[in-house]
Amino acid sequence: MLLAQTKAESLRIIRSPFFMLFSILMPLAFYFLFASLNGADKSIASTTYGSYSLMSMTAFSLIGTAVSQFGIRLAYERRDGWVRLLRLTPLTPAVWIGSKLIAHMGIHLLTIIVIFSAAQLTYSFDLTLAQWVSCGLWLWLGSLPFLALGSILGTMKNADAAIAIGNMLHMGLAILGGLWMPLRTLPHWMQSIGEWLPSYRFAHGAWNMLAGSAPVLLDWLILVVSGILFMVLSGYILNRREAM
Amino acid sequence: MTYAIECTGLSKQFGSFHAVNDINLRFKQGQISALLGPNGAGKTTTISMILGLQKPTSGSINVLGMPAGTKEIRQRIGALMQDVKAADGLTVKEVLELFRSYYRNPLSLARLLDLSGLQQEAKRRASALSGGQRRRLAFAQSLAGNPELILLDEPTVGMDIEARGRFWDTIRTLAADGRTVVLTTHDLTEADGVADHIAIIAAGRVAAEGTPAQLKAQSALRSISFRSGCDLSDAQLMQLPGVVKFERHADHIHLYAENTDILVGALLQSGWGIYDLEIQSAKLEEAFRILTNQQ
Numbered sequence: 043m044l045l046a047q048t049k050a051e052s053l054r055i056i057r058s059p060f061f062m063l064f065s066i067l068m069p070l071a072f073y074f075l076f077a078s079l080n081g082a083d084k085s086i087a088s089t090t091y092g093s094y095s096l097m098s099m100t101a102f103s104l105i106g107t108a109v110s111q112f113g114i115r116l117a118y119e120r121r122d123g124w125v126r127l128l129r130l131t132p133l134t135p136a137v138w139i140g141s142k143l144i145a146h147m148g149i150h151l152l153t154i155i156v157i158f159s160a161a162q163l164t165y166s167f168d169l170t171l172a173q174w175v176s177c178g179l180w181l182w183l184g185s186l187p188f189l190a191l192g193s194i195l196g197t198m199k200n201a202d203a204a205i206a207i208g209n210m211l212h213m214g215l216a217i218l219g220g221l222w223m224p225l226r227t228l229p230h231w232m233q234s235i236g237e238w239l240p241s242y243r244f245a246h247g248a249w250n251m252l253a254g255s256a257p258v259l260l261d262w263l264i265l266v267v268s269g270i271l272f273m274v275l276s277g278y279i280l281n282r283r284e285a286m
Numbered sequence: 287m288t289y290a291i292e293c294t295g296l297s298k299q300f301g302s303f304h305a306v307n308d309i310n311l312r313f314k315q316g317q318i319s320a321l322l323g324p325n326g327a328g329k330t331t332t333i334s335m336i337l338g339l340q341k342p343t344s345g346s347i348n349v350l351g352m353p354a355g356t357k358e359i360r361q362r363i364g365a366l367m368q369d370v371k372a373a374d375g376l377t378v379k380e381v382l383e384l385f386r387s388y389y390r391n392p393l394s395l396a397r398l399l400d401l402s403g404l405q406q407e408a409k410r411r412a413s414a415l416s417g418g419q420r421r422r423l424a425f426a427q428s429l430a431g432n433p434e435l436i437l438l439d440e441p442t443v444g445m446d447i448e449a450r451g452r453f454w455d456t457i458r459t460l461a462a463d464g465r466t467v468v469l470t471t472h473d474l475t476e477a478d479g480v481a482d483h484i485a486i487i488a489a490g491r492v493a494a495e496g497t498p499a500q501l502k503a504q505s506a507l508r509s510i511s512f513r514s515g516c517d518l519s520d521a522q523l524m525q526l527p528g529v530v531k532f533e534r535h536a537d538h539i540h541l542y543a544e545n546t547d548i549l550v551g552a553l554l555q556s557g558w559g560i561y562d563l564e565i566q567s568a569k570l571e572e573a574f575r576i577l578t579n580q581q
Contacts, residue, residue: 043387043388045387046383046384046387047384047387050373050376050380050381050384053375053376053380054373054374054375054376055375057375058374058375122370122371123367123369123370123371124370124371124373126339126367126370127367127370127427129339130337130339130360130363130365130367131360131385131388131389131431132357132360132361132388132389132431133388134357
């Protein structure tokens, strides 16, 4: 049951034209655009711009998949009666949500591999295998809090509003988190907000590893705490609705 | 005889609105039963409670010998609800394989495609199907678990006449295998044609129950239709012996009465120049109208 459901959920994500466009093509296009405008070899934060921006754009892609494909899809499935239909079958909510999470994590891993490979084939970075693997793993696991954020969107009754809010969250988190332009090039007030956002911390951990250090305690802390907060919040909304 | 579904003193209240008001219903195993009523009568609410999607305000429901909403029952029930969109991104075959994976003892994919008449569409995306085809896919999904009890909420909405005919043939085949079928409809002809047992629901209550023949007999009104050479006033028509009500359709006049024999005599002696006289026995439609208006 779990296997079949995971397979079905994975197929649905991969076949979505929005996934192809917003999670693969757009991040890659912007990555190559920024890298060629700034020069992939330009030095930034003790590493090269090419690899720095690669982490930003991979983070941007993963946040988009987690928020849109997971969150917005949940909102639509609720609106279209799909959730109610599944409640009539022996499929349990745990297996249903579990399969979605497994499918997402599989696809997030695949996304990281595809984007990393495309960049490496183009620019042949001077990174060790350990750096590739640790950056990839960090981004992979770091995408979990954003799935939790998506689950809040998924509780929304107005699915069309969920799209609007989802896109705003995606873009807002990306810009304020320094994924489009490095945070220190932004106005001071935006920097002081950005530093506390999970999106900045998400990419920051990977940037540190490129520079040969490790994610700092605050990176871990903000990602873990925001993930738990998002989960508790969506759980609370769902429970309150059930009770009515 | 055992019952697949037993509702006792069932009520559902939304605020001050009684959607379902103290309903007692029993549906026999192996029969096709219809829950018939006008829109808003409480049919979907009743079905939702039987399925465990909504909790009754009061009363109890027993489904296949278990309280409604039990996990185990879901293995044995198939339900077709209204307004469910197909999962995007999956083909018909993939959707059905997915639903088959939920059940211990599923029907084969070939059988499901055959029952829903979707063999040609197996490889098409579910979201690309026409309205009627989607409805048939939803029907196939509801049968995926080889259910003992099939609940269908307004199953033929959106189907053309030919598709309806095929659908009812399929339902009869499924019932002949010993499955229990309970459906809701606001279409009398359908209920009359397919159901062994009909419960008429109006304003949240059971207005009448029985076989189609019993229900027709219960409303003993017969009708006489005729045309007349002269203009007849409403008062003149109501003065005729035993007339309960009348209707005018163009120059046809329909009279309803319990005893049409006396009425015919009176009409022929009236000197109104009666012609095109026809006597009809009660139709289920008439029974339905009378029973639901009593409330």
